[in-house]
Amino acid sequence: MTTTAEPTTEPTSGGGGTPLIELKNVGKSYGNIIALSGINLRVGAGEVTGVLGDNGAGKSTLIKIMAGLHQQTEGELLVDGVDTKFSSPKDALEQGIATVYQDLAVVSLMPVWRNFFLGQELRKKGFLRQLDANAMRATTKEELHKMGIDLPDVDAPIGSLSGGQRQCVAIARAIFFGARVLILDEPTAALGVKQSGMVLRYISAAKEQGFGVVFITHNPHHAYMVGDHFVLLNRGKQKLDCKYDEISLDDLTKEMAGGDELDTLTHELRR
Template structure:
């Protein structure tokens, strides 16, 4: 079965709402190298958009464009329906787009609460204007509780937490600092089944709270469990664009594995 890119709007499935973020025929070139070509997708509030692809598919380049690290060389990036160009990640953050990278950018030996406020520390309002540790501890506990994350001790080094717990802390941090769109870069890639389940649970919680979630993954099972809309990249091109109701896990897995190519290879090997 040959997968084709579906270019029709998914506005109806999102209740006619304007997407929080939209890409229209976006491309990115480095000289004569085309890392991305003709990528179109929409990120709606209260939905998870799964971006799937193998290594070298273009997922990292796509992240960097939405996160403000790179500018596209072709096409349009729209935020709340308005054409936008980000000159830095700070611009994207200012529009409510936060990226949680796979390495999380945490300081392992620092307490959870220090990492939660890393780079955005709260200081006391009176001299000597030192860090308000008590306020930051209380806020960290409260924000984690909102996400259903229960940690016995926010003074523990964040490096002592499981991978799933660290991912959830990073998600809660992004939400607290004003994110409306969460870009999650392979959050389950290095996790076991149980810890992956923890992260998927909080992705669903973020969706139900009204956030737009971009879930970057190479695992079709994880994507299908929480996703509402799927985009499959292959060598910088958009191979598939469909909603949850339009594709089964079996078909998504087949396309992720290169179904047509594998079938052709199987026939070729069978003839030898």
Template structure:
């Protein structure tokens, strides 16, 4: 009987830790990110989610454990190196210029040019058409790519950022609380395009504090608390109720319930 060889993770963290002086920000955190899958990282404020993002995106280096990209152990020295290795991060406070049109923000920092010498100029037509086409490929049908990106809803701006990362060749997409400031309908829109990125073959890391959003799209779930990993499950190992219970504190919540009961 032929055995299938194990897949190499796009990104794999094993026992990763990070200290700032005497402060432990992360310790012993492990996770895997595979092509065509969504790994959800859950935790409250102060759980270590932001530190984890910074390590994966190359902003900070880990000082314990190992980080491997496509099977090669490495230490990412900068966000540019992470991008060059195919890891794109979309932060909660999107790096956009609100008054610039959607197409200009789509290519911000990577604007194609045409012509030569003193006649070299931005290829505006290419950027407009490419932006429109790439958004449509992700299922995003904007009214007008010439409209200022600041006129879009928060969910629409998140979707543009996701489409941009896909277009520029990301293999791994790290999303920092993309639904945190959104209502139910807009959150649904964003999760739809997160799933679209997964279906395009990207490995997605979804950082969130909402277990319901995570369970809608997630394949793997890593739970953090005070910098430590308190859970690591695949989808078939855990139910939404149990994920919510662990996220809410589990046994600590049961103890609190007993303390708060009327005598």
């Protein structure tokens, strides 16, 4: 039976120590199209790195590189300080890097516990190797409870849960199966205020337990609530790289909205 992997690196909320994952001058081209160029990013244990950007900024390409779906065409990707090349998402998972995509890849009509163990089911000993449903139910409830998620019925279809609850189940699943770094793809994009708050609390809980989190979002308010470090992408390039105490929410929002371009537009519309 797989057990939760505890992070092996001491928390580095101050930015010191060896990052769990680091990108150095990473770029990605598809033929003549440059999707990313000169990206530098580091994620330490016990840190949330917010990666912000509008549609087309390069966030999806960045996710695919860190998740092992694509290899960069330039630069280095380091895991625990070691230059690493992922040939598949399985390679990334074996290094403890798990990605929770926006669509979650859940089977809506299946119960919560079946989705929690989807593809990695526990089986009873013996010739028939039947599914150990009781063990999976108990483990699912226990692991969700550890992370502050109290579901009254893990037999309920996962599609009956709120969007925030489904996100939290997916994150808890990734942690249980060995993640040290969580890459979260727009986890609050389609959620209301209350459900977004649930996910943000969960991100904060994961950070406090020593996990590294890459929080991909286009919402600077959400990023600022939990982030320790912010990277802003714009048309495939890195526009901003700063720590929490180096920027205010207003300035982060302004940079995200276009900075000087937004001031020019406001002046034009107010004339």
